[in-house]
Amino acid sequence: MSGPIRLWVAVKHGVDVVLARADRSTGTVAMDRAPRKTSDFDRNAVEEAVRIREKLGGTVTALTVGPPTSKEALRDALALGADEAVLITDPARPDLDGRGVARALAAYARTHPGFDLWFFGEGSTDHFTGTIGPRVAAEIGAPSLSYARRVSVEDGAVLVEREYEHELEKVRAAFPAIITVGQEINQPRVPTFMSTLKASKKEIRSFGPSELGVQPSDWAPLARRDRVFVPEVNRKRQAVSGADPATTARGLVDALRREGVLP
């Protein structure tokens, strides 16, 4: 490693899963018009990069791909402590699919080489495919270390502890490397009034396809999203109440025995 450590973090301005509502008559969610927010795990990714910078120095650059409104996610990252922010945007294609996002990020990395560690959330709150980090890594030929629960930086290398369904692993890779993190890795800080104010004044650099040396067709969609719909919930929603807690409790126990779910 030479010079201060360069940390990148990819963030997504995704659909807000709490505020998104289905149309009552069709049961479908209009994803393109749904309210958006910064994806949850991306906050963990920013937090991890900022903690490394606080310990070792260096810079944290937040990057996002999407329409200009995605700058909100960059403002969040800046308020959490990122130093700089980059928006990759294509007016012709405001919303790219996973392939498009990965190729856009890869194109930025090719034209602006020099990251040491690049953090991603292990999945997004809205789609949660968990593919973007490793996909970018494959595009640019970097190692990808996914599902990190603990990250330590050594001299020019990174040590990652992670958990799989049946195994725990410790793995090491030299810079540059791509890392995805889950929620267990840290508790992201809450931005202060001052950090939010400062973030709102920082410059966000913007790049389009021509500046990144790609043809717009390079990030044409490979998936067609037909519909998003809310499956019906068929629950009884039966309130159990009695004159006092003991009666209520007996009522509930009786109901569960009738259902055959209690011995």
Add this chain to the structure above:
Amino acid sequence: MSGETVLVFSEEAEAIPGLLAAARAAVGPGPGRVELAVLADGGGPAGSAVGGADRVYRLLLPENARHDPELVAVALRRAQEAANPRLTLVASTKRGRETAARLAGATDSAVSTGVASFALEPEGVRIRREVLSGNALGEEVLLGPRPIVAVMLGAPVPAVPPTTPPEIIDVPPPEGAGRIALVERTVKPAGGLRIEAAERIVSVGRGLRKKEDLSLIEELARAMGAVVGCTRPIAAEAGWLSDDHWIGLTGHRVKPRLYVAVGISGAVQHLVGMRESTVVVAINKDPNAPIFAQSDFTVTGDLYTVVPALVRALSGA
């Protein structure tokens, strides 16, 4: 559709029979082919569960290489080139999703993970999967050549012994070493809590005021013959219970016959983990808590009153 090939791959031997069955169902009867790629890195039994595959590619990787998705994807790509499949199907495990993503990046193909169901259609591969943290289902069509699907598998399917031995092709190891060094791998101890298998679960959330009060919840679980589950704040933030108990989007997904949610408001990331339960009970102070809309029986009240009363009612007192 007929006459097409689905290539199946998993790092985990226990996933292979289920994948083979799903692939066979997708190609249908007739001339469709199911081919299988297995890891031969000495890290686990690979060639045993091959019943139902017309051909098997053994990916000869350096010993214990499965920690490096780049090496695995490079090898799988060679099998993919040889099989020329309509679809490459992997299990939507953590390793499976990572391998799928790297393979998609290397081949510039469509990929999706966490897929609940899929079908081969003339235009592409139609998939259905959970989106919006499990609040909704999404339908997509994966277009272009060499699509990759990571599918969610249910309970493991027993392996079928092959009726005729499949053709076996060895795929030589990639040139050069991987860029990720394995420092340590530990297999999680068996016999730990497998909350997915629980028939009844009593689960607790932020309504619980302090760690010591967990004894209340444990008592109720004992009285119901249930295991204790919890939400993310209780496991990941407070650390009152281990991750083995954590139910939700990034925790465990459960489908018990009875799920009792105590002091759980019902954040969407939690609901996705318990939505498949047969009967759901919610106990909460707030009658407007989102969990109530997802429950069969609701009790509005303070858990500190309701839970002890329930324990007494169950013990017949």
